[in-house]
Amino acid sequence: MRALLWLASIIAASLLAFMLGGYATDVYRKMLVWIALALSYNFLFGVAGQIAFSQFAFAGVGAYGVVILAHKLGLPFGVALAGAIALCSLLAFIVAVPSTRLEGFYLALATLAFAQLFLVVVNEGGDLTGGTGGIAGYRLPDVFGYTLRGPWYTVVLVLLVALTLHILLRLERSSFGRACRAIKDNPAVAAAMGIDVRRTKVITFTLTSTLAGLAGAAYAYVDNVINPPVFGLDNIFLLLFMIIVGGMGRPAGAMLGAVLLYLAPFVLEPIVGHAYLVLFGVLVVLAILFQPKGLIGLIDRLVDRLGPEQRA
Amino acid sequence: MARTRFASALAFATGFLLSAAGAYAQDVIKIGVITDRVGSGKFYAEPVTRGIELGAKMINEKGGVLGKKIQLIIEDDQNKPDVSAAKARKLVDDGVIVIMSNTGSPATQQAQTVSLETKTPHLTPANSADTLTTQLDNPWFFQTGPLASIQLATLMTYTKSRGFKKVAIVRDNSALSQSFAESFRKGLDGVGIETAVEEVIPQGTTSAVANLQKVRAAKVDAILQAGILGPEMLQFFRAYQQLGMKEPILGSYNLSIPAYLTMAKDLMEGVVFVDAYDETKPEAKAFRDIYVKEYKEEPSSLPAYGWDGIHLVAQAIEKAGSLDKEKVRAAIAATTGFSGAIGAKGSSWGFRNGGRSGFDPQGAVVRLIKNNQHGPVVHSGQK
Numbered sequence: 001m002r003a004l005l006w007l008a009s010i011i012a013a014s015l016l017a018f019m020l021g022g023y024a025t026d027v028y029r030k031m032l033v034w035i036a037l038a039l040s041y042n043f044l045f046g047v048a049g050q051i052a053f054s055q056f057a058f059a060g061v062g063a064y065g066v067v068i069l070a071h072k073l074g075l076p077f078g079v080a081l082a083g084a085i086a087l088c089s090l091l092a093f094i095v096a097v098p099s100t101r102l103e104g105f106y107l108a109l110a111t112l113a114f115a116q117l118f119l120v121v122v123n124e125g126g127d128l129t130g131g132t133g134g135i136a137g138y139r140l141p142d143v144f145g146y147t148l149r150g151p152w153y154t155v156v157l158v159l160l161v162a163l164t165l166h167i168l169l170r171l172e173r174s175s176f177g178r179a180c181r182a183i184k185d186n187p188a189v190a191a192a193m194g195i196d197v198r199r200t201k202v203i204t205f206t207l208t209s210t211l212a213g214l215a216g217a218a219y220a221y222v223d224n225v226i227n228p229p230v231f232g233l234d235n236i237f238l239l240l241f242m243i244i245v246g247g248m249g250r251p252a253g254a255m256l257g258a259v260l261l262y263l264a265p266f267v268l269e270p271i272v273g274h275a276y277l278v279l280f281g282v283l284v285v286l287a288i289l290f291q292p293k294g295l296i297g298l299i300d301r302l303v304d305r306l307g308p309e310q311r312a
Numbered sequence: 313m314a315r316t317r318f319a320s321a322l323a324f325a326t327g328f329l330l331s332a333a334g335a336y337a338q339d340v341i342k343i344g345v346i347t348d349r350v351g352s353g354k355f356y357a358e359p360v361t362r363g364i365e366l367g368a369k370m371i372n373e374k375g376g377v378l379g380k381k382i383q384l385i386i387e388d389d390q391n392k393p394d395v396s397a398a399k400a401r402k403l404v405d406d407g408v409i410v411i412m413s414n415t416g417s418p419a420t421q422q423a424q425t426v427s428l429e430t431k432t433p434h435l436t437p438a439n440s441a442d443t444l445t446t447q448l449d450n451p452w453f454f455q456t457g458p459l460a461s462i463q464l465a466t467l468m469t470y471t472k473s474r475g476f477k478k479v480a481i482v483r484d485n486s487a488l489s490q491s492f493a494e495s496f497r498k499g500l501d502g503v504g505i506e507t508a509v510e511e512v513i514p515q516g517t518t519s520a521v522a523n524l525q526k527v528r529a530a531k532v533d534a535i536l537q538a539g540i541l542g543p544e545m546l547q548f549f550r551a552y553q554q555l556g557m558k559e560p561i562l563g564s565y566n567l568s569i570p571a572y573l574t575m576a577k578d579l580m581e582g583v584v585f586v587d588a589y590d591e592t593k594p595e596a597k598a599f600r601d602i603y604v605k606e607y608k609e610e611p612s613s614l615p616a617y618g619w620d621g622i623h624l625v626a627q628a629i630e631k632a633g634s635l636d637k638e639k640v641r642a643a644i645a646a647t648t649g650f651s652g653a654i655g656a657k658g659s660s661w662g663f664r665n666g667g668r669s670g671f672d673p674q675g676a677v678v679r680l681i682k683n684n685q686h687g688p689v690v691h692s693g694q695k
Contacts, residue, residue, distance in 0.1 A: 021405055022401045022404060022405050022430075023398065023401040023402040023404075023405045025401075026397065026398040026401045027398050030394050030398065120490075123490065123491065124490070124494075130443070130447065131443075131491065132417070132418065132441070132488060132491050133417065133418065133421060133441055133443035133444070133447055134418060134421065134447075135447075136421055136422075136424070136425070136447045136448045137447055137448045137449065222394075223393075223394065223397045223422050223425045223426075224425055225393070225397075225421060225422045225424075225425055225448075227393055227418040227421060227422065228418070229391075229392065229393055229416070229418050229419075230392070230393055230394055234392075265388075265390065265395070266398070269388060274349060274350055277350060
């Protein structure tokens with residue numbers, strides 16, 4: 001039954017790609033990438049309690065990695081993608097080992113430094129990274145003889161979200177997920193229970209950063225352009241707000257937050273003009289003050305009022 | 313019978329509505345504008361957009377183009393490249409004939425993927441990145457803003473003409489400022505001028521006195537200001553005045569953004585900066601008179617970019633004699649000798665030898681800041 005539900009959701013989300021116009025498809029594709037990023041960041045921040053600001057930097061490593069390997073160095077696409085993801089994992093592991101010894105603001109600062117360093121490297125990377133102008137003029141090669149363009153590439157993005165969600169749900173429901181939550185609640189107690197706190201933190205950071213890299217690699221072929229501003233710090237704060245507004249620690253909350261906050265400027269700006277920024281700010285403040293569990297917590301409460309039988 | 317009559321009436325009504333809609337669609341020429349109203353590019357994108365709006369208004373008052381009025385459809389991309397491409401698609405869906413991009417170069421770069429795919433003429437009137445017409449082989453895209461390399465070469469020619477042998481570079485720690493400083497270093501090397509010291513004012517600093525004390529100690533002939541961030545550059549100008557320094561300051565085209573004049577009021581007297589606007593040029597004077605009449609304020613160079621851009625597009629549509637995108641593209645590509653409000657006296661735009669960057673290499677100028685205003689031209693071109 002659950003498998004059928006997954007399949008139906010994937011088909012429904014994919015069918016949308018064939019029904020939307022040019023503009024709506026463009027927004028939909030980018031929203032799917034944001035959902036994938038929000039899901040992995042939700043696990044890192046919401047489930048495991050690690051405040052890190054490197055999620056977009058790792059998305060950038062994935063994007064720049066695959067484009068440089070496939071289109072600058074001429075490696076076969078499959079090898080390039082695997083290489084970019086491996087590079088993400090390696091870098092994430094290298095960052096995680098010293099960073100996860102730190103806690104709270106110190107971990108945030110260490111990952112912030114990595115994010116800044118990444119931006120300096122891509123801005124100063126010369127011909128390899130394209131500098132401030134980035135890299136353009138490449139196309140996704142055919143995969144097993146299939147040309148994945150137009151709506152079919154949107155299907156790839158739907159599958160990316162499904163894969164990310166599947167992996168993270170499996171993890172969350174496993175003993176590893178429970179260990180992450182225990183560490184988030186109280187690292188000392190978790191260690192006393194026999195959980196290897198540091199190892200769990202390193203694995204969580206490496207895995208979620210790798211998933212961000214995968215989303216970044218997928219993003220690289222949405223417009224066939226990559227440039228530094230997309231992987232800048234502005235976006236990491238938007239990602240953070242998505243998790244807070246949607247509901248920390250809940251994949252459904254992360255998805256809801258990503259959809260609402262990504263679409264907000266597109267939907268609200270034509271109606272209320274620049275005031276959408278005020279609405280955006282008010283929404284975030286209200287969520288923090290009155291609904292710490294985010295919008296998904298609000299939905300839970302509404303469902304609870306309907307009665308347990310309806311919730312089931 | 314009644315059903316047949318109803319169907320006929322419905323078909324007639326549908327046909328009438330469709331033809332009316334078609335006629336309405338042909339009554340105007342839709343031109344899309346991508347601007348930044350809330351993001352980091354707002355300070356330069358909005359004035360450029362204002363120039364486009366004024367230009368469209370004037371063209372419409374004179375009867376429009378091909379007998380039709382120009383209708384601008386303006387979209388905000390927040391200076392985000394991914395949003396810029398999405399907004400370009402929205403404009404194409406809305407039926408625009410040409411897209412004009414006014415935000416940051418990376419955003420324009422990403423929007424180009426849409427103009428290439430949808431075969432829509434696309435022009436940036438103000439973006440200066442050299443790579444915009446070289447990274448992507450997009451025959452639909454044109455750039456009329458002064459290339460960064462032309463502006464730099466003009467500033468270097470001026471620096472050399474002043475006889476400076478040893479200079480300092482002061483910048484902030486933003487990526488763009490870093491890139492500016494690197495261009496300055498290379499340019500200075502190229503004309504045989506020594507960079508004695510490079511000082512970085514970090515973001516969030518509350519004083520640049522220490523930075524400028526080091527510059528003073530290096531005994532340089534001049535200071536090249538490569539900063540981008542307003543608050544940090546405000547600290548730079550404040551420290552310069554506090555220390556009573558006399559070394560001439562030469563600024564990048566970033567200082568042509570009028571917001572600096574109010575932000576660093578009374579602190580920038582005597583600073584020179586590279587620009588592409590000479591207010592004594594007849595076309596610039598004509599533009600200035602119309603602008604002042606409309607907005608009751610003096611224009612900077614930024615709205616002039618937009619003004620020229622929309623006039624170039626209108627001229628191309630007129631020459632094309634049709635709203636066919638390919639014909640409009642070909643007419644833009646064939647533009648030569650276009651003399652507008654932007655550019656040094658005697659300079660003109662044109663897409664020579666199949667190029668898609670049209671700014672005249674001799675079109676940039678160096679201007680003096682005087683009485684908190686962008687003042688007279690003190691140097692012109694690269695000679």
